[in-house]
Amino acid sequence: MDRQTGDATPAHPDPQASIALLFTEHRLGLVRLAVLLVGDQRLAEDIVQDAFLGLMRRWPGLHAPERALPYTRACVVNGATSALRRRARWRRRSAPYEPPTWPAESAALLGEDRRAVMDALRRLAPRRRAVLVLRYYLDLGDGEIAEMLGTTPATVRSSATRALRALGNLLGEES
Amino acid sequence: MTALEDKLRDALTATADLVTPGSIRMDDPSMTPWHQRRRRPRATPRSVDWPVPQVGTCMLAVVGRCRCRRCGLRVGCIGWSSARTERRSRSPRSTSGGEPRFTAFAVSPDGSSLAIDGSAADTTGLTAGITIVNINNGQTRTFRADRVGATATDFTWSADGRHLAYQLKEYQEYSSSPGGLRS
Numbered sequence: 001m002d003r004q005t006g007d008a009t010p011a012h013p014d015p016q017a018s019i020a021l022l023f024t025e026h027r028l029g030l031v032r033l034a035v036l037l038v039g040d041q042r043l044a045e046d047i048v049q050d051a052f053l054g055l056m057r058r059w060p061g062l063h064a065p066e067r068a069l070p071y072t073r074a075c076v077v078n079g080a081t082s083a084l085r086r087r088a089r090w091r092r093r094s095a096p097y098e099p100p101t102w103p104a105e106s107a108a109l110l111g112e113d114r115r116a117v118m119d120a121l122r123r124l125a126p127r128r129r130a131v132l133v134l135r136y137y138l139d140l141g142d143g144e145i146a147e148m149l150g151t152t153p154a155t156v157r158s159s160a161t162r163a164l165r166a167l168g169n170l171l172g173e174e175s
Numbered sequence: 176m177t178a179l180e181d182k183l184r185d186a187l188t189a190t191a192d193l194v195t196p197g198s199i200r201m202d203d204p205s206m207t208p209w210h211q212r213r214r215r216p217r218a219t220p221r222s223v224d225w226p227v228p229q230v231g232t233c234m235l236a237v238v239g240r241c242r243c244r245r246c247g248l249r250v251g252c253i254g255w256s257s258a259r260t261e262r263r264s265r266s267p268r269s270t271s272g273g274e275p276r277f278t279a280f281a282v283s284p285d286g287s288s289l290a291i292d293g294s295a296a297d298t299t300g301l302t303a304g305i306t307i308v309n310i311n312n313g314q315t316r317t318f319r320a321d322r323v324g325a326t327a328t329d330f331t332w333s334a335d336g337r338h339l340a341y342q343l344k345e346y347q348e349y350s351s352s353p354g355g356l357r358s
Binding site for chain 1: 188198199
């Protein structure tokens with residue numbers, strides 16, 4: 001498992017080398033994060049690629065290069081939210097189409113219970129989904145999540161509580 | 176809530192672990208040459224074909240400053256070519272701050288108004304427009320399309336001079352759609 005809870009990315013004098021190092025170390029984890037948010041690996045790869053391109057463009061103006069990982073992670077979360085909004089807008093305008101979350105073999109590997117949880121998670125609003133993924137997959141604190149989503153820790157706490165309650169309702173559980 | 180949290184954490188971890196390093200098809204952007212990096216598609220093509228009036232066929236001086244290099248008129252002219260229009264590949268950039276290029280016109284039946292092509296080019300492309308000129312006092316009214324990438328042509332006034340029919344030609348695919356304008 002490649003969770004990226006630490007923000008310590010070695011600062012390198014060469015921006016190109018720093019980004020390459022960041023890419024090598026955290027590419028997989030960022031793609032996994034995006035996959036959990038959008039449920040589609042190809043789209044997740046696009047989102048992460050866009051995040052890295054954005055990082056390259058904005059690297060000269062980055063105040064703290066050692067905070068590049070949180071910055072990229074926030075770009076991924078924002079990109080995933082935008083992608084989900086685009087998908088919802090497209091669904092409203094045209095015939096409903098939801099890309100399969102996983103191929104059949106992955107679904108078989110995942111198991112019935114886990115698939116039910118992931119399906120319920122996918123039905124939550126993008127912001128609530130992001131809060132749950134950041135909290136329970138990356139094990140980030142409320143402060144870090146709030147900084148990433150541009151809100152307050154109290155809002156994150158309430159969002160997480162409501163999201164868990166909604167998830168429990170979707171799963172038919174007592175919350 | 177704890178059981179649900181544990182279940183969620185387990186599902187997230189198991190799902191994320193399905194993404195393996197070998198399944199990712201991504202290149203390190205910092206290692207990719209800049210011209211091969213994936214970018215968002217441009218809203219407008221860099222170079223498009225759009226009709227340019229044939230040089231030397233200007234007919235009527237009305238408004239604005241002449242864009243024709245050969246007619247010698249200082250007051251302005253309508254670039255007009257009845258059948259001969261050449262298509263050059265050139266960027267839809269402004270040559271004089273969005274000044275319109277006239278490629279079509281039509282005089283109203285009573286002779287009081289003139290409809291001319293008021294398309295304007297800027298950095299985003301060519302925006303279709305129609306300018307109605309009052310020949311008696313020189314006042315103009317311009318109607319501009321709300322999208323880039325088309326030009327209005329083939330003006331035809333109605334018999335009472337209250338309506339104007341035109342075609343909106345998209346210069347990318349050259350597909351045309353009928354339109355109408357109340358002057």
